[in-house]
Amino acid sequence: MKRIPTLKYIALAIIFAFASCADDDSVIITPEAENPNPNPVPVNLAPEVEVYEADKIHNNLTLAIHAGKNFSTILDKTGQVVHEFTFDNVLGNDLEILPNGKLLGIFKDTSTEIQFGGSAGIVRILDFNGNVEWEYILNNADFVLHHDVEMLPNGNVLLLVWERILEADAALQGSVNPGNIYPEKLIEIDPATDTIVWEWRSFEHIIQDDDASLPNYGIVSQNPNKFNVNYNPANNGDFMHANGFDYDENKDVIYLSVNFFSEVWVIDHSTTTAEAATETGGNYGKGGDILYRFGNPRAYDNMMGEVRSDRNHYPNLLENGVPGDGNMLVYVNGFAEGVSTVYELEMPATFSLTPDTDNEPTVVWSYTNTDMFSAKVSGAERLSNGNTLICEGDFGFWEVTPEKEVVWRYNGGVGSFFWRAYDYEVDDPNLAILGL
Structure with missing residues (x-):
């Protein structure tokens, strides 16, 4: 196991300035003309590090989660691997x-019957050495x-599940999707x-405007707390493809x-399971209906509000100050334009949806860059x-200042595929428990 490098270096080995191209928004990296420290202590940068502004980066550690691999790594900002975790199964995605220093991860079962991107089947708590607890x-x-x-916070584990609904049963509820469908469930x-x-089962909170003789019929735009089961018909049945969540204690x-x-939905966790199947109950009185949603108002036929999302993750x-x-x-x-954007959004004090x-x-x-695009996975901390x-x-990975200056960039190389990157301070007690 490699140790964390000494952090007292004042080094500034590579300094970059950024200039906008007159013809497009791409970033051009050029060396600065002068080094403000004529005798810097050298920093040994890994070849993957393309940008390193020593006086502007946050000198912390990054948990790089290698999607679909049987390992993940902790990196420092010089690009050095300070620890590598290895697993018996490949990651289903999150880790x-x-x-308490243990690992919580979702892993792929080799016998997975429902095969969509992100299918996993196994969740594990592991000790530092990879032993399954x-x-x-x-x-x-x-x-x-x-x-x-x-x-x-109560020690329980929150998970995301694809649930199969047979075509005949889905059709009786107003679905026009061909074949079986696989809506989302939280457990x-x-x-x-x-x-x-x-x-919480999403299929208990649907609306459709295709057949007035079937259940769940209504005007989609006037029922924003329900989701249009026919918004995005999919030949393979994966018509929602939820990909991540966060809990607000x-x-x-x-x-x-x-x-x-292309939305984020807010779901009331204070309900009982019985209430979550209805549209009443819980702290917000809406049961399992959608409390709030954002990113793509056209998904519920709302012509007001800007569409900001075209596929989204994480x-x-x-929190925590x-x-x-x-x-x-x-x-x-x-997805469509081939350019990704990170948004910081102010969450409303009160959740409400008005037609x-x-x-x-x-x-x-927000931050966007013509050189930054991933059609899948990804996230921001x-x-x-x-x-x-x-x-x-x-x-x-990119580290960007509030002024949108790129001060660290790590290029994983051809074939790399990262689910997310989680940030840890070098003195984080979680890592101390791990012996780093």
Whole structure:
């Protein structure tokens, strides 16, 4: 195991300035003419590090999650690997270091029956050496775990599930999707008993305007708390493709990224499972209906409000006193235009959805670059110094200042594919437990 390099270096080995191209918005990197420190202590930069502004970066550690691989790495800002985790199974996507130093991850079951991008089937808690301390498997013809996992403050584990609805049953509820469909479900598991203690099924909160003789019929635009089951018909049945979530302990809600709707939905977690199946109950009185949604108002036939999302990942609620605390970072993949954008959005104090009204949140900050595009995965983290760490899934990582200056860029190389990047301070007690 490599040790964390000494952090007392004042080094400035490579300094870059950025200039906008007159013909496009691409960034051109040129060396500065003068070195403000004529005798800098050399910094040994890995070849993957393309930009390194020593006096502007946040000198922390990055957990680089290698999607679909059987390993993940912790990097320092010089690009050195200070630790590598290896696993028996390839990652289904998410991996996190828990406060007790253990790992929580979602992994691919080789016998997965529901095969979409992000299918997994297994969630595990591992010790530092990769030994499995807890495992929960949900993988059969009707259900499969996928994409994301989070440990809740009560010690339970929140998971995302694809649920199979047979074509005939879906059609009886007004679905025009061909074949079976696979809507999203959230489940909360108690690891002590392996029981589901709470669940929310999206299919219990649908609306359709295609057939007045069938259930769930109504005017989509006048029912923004329901989702249009026929908004995005898919030949393979994966018509929603949620890909990530974040839990808000203060409000007891879940932010759910629904990729093929190009939206983030807010779901009330304070409900009972029974209430979550209805449109009443819970702290907000809406049961399991959508409390709030943003990114693509056209998904519910709302002609008001700007469409900002074209596929999106990682609804990251800023917490724990970082700059922008209470706001949300969302990585918009920019599927059609081929350019990605990170938005920082101000979350409303009160969740409400009013028909034919601009319900979109206020943009506080954003970053885009013609050189930054990933059609899949990706995300962003806010660092304690105010910089933003961006994971461009099929490239690597960017660190950007509030003024939108790129001060660190890590190029993972050909074939690299990163789910997300999580930030850890060098003195984080989680890492100390791990012996780093």
